[in-house]
Amino acid sequence: MKRKDILKFFSSIFLMLPLIIYSQQESSFNMYMFNHQSFNAGYAGSKNYSSFTFLSRSQWVGFEGAPVTHSFAYNGSRNNKNLGFSLTGLVDRIGPLESSQFAADLAYQLKIER
Numbered sequence: 001m002k003r004k005d006i007l008k009f010f011s012s013i014f015l016m017l018p019l020i021i022y023s024q025q026e027s028s029f030n031m032y033m034f035n036h037q038s039f040n041a042g043y044a045g046s047k048n049y050s051s052f053t054f055l056s057r058s059q060w061v062g063f064e065g066a067p068v069t070h071s072f073a074y075n076g077s078r079n080n081k082n083l084g085f086s087l088t089g090l091v092d093r094i095g096p097l098e099s100s101q102f103a104a105d106l107a108y109q110l111k112i113e114r
Helices: 003-020
Strands: 051-058 068-078 083-094 097-108
Touching: none
Parallel strands: none
Antiparallel strands: 051 068, 068 083, 083 097
8 A cells, every 4th residue: 555545544534533432421529528439439338337428419500401410329337247338329411411320339348457
């Protein structure tokens, strides 16, 4: 192949890429201090008590198709078994697109003594 043909080939592939590539949208949160479980699965059962968290975020209120995110997380622990577990759910709506996620996490806490 000639250099000109190679250049045409790669140019056509480069121009077609936007037609076949899909992207993803990450959910946006403000209250990171209340939402540990959504970002770190190892947080499951890290406290000696159970907790339930529900967060809702609405951006650009009043505009059609404005981003809305809802999430919940439940954390629990088995005190005598060093096991932690959690359930996490997320519903994210941006314009005409809506995505839902659900996760169940199990963590084992290894006690390290000095």
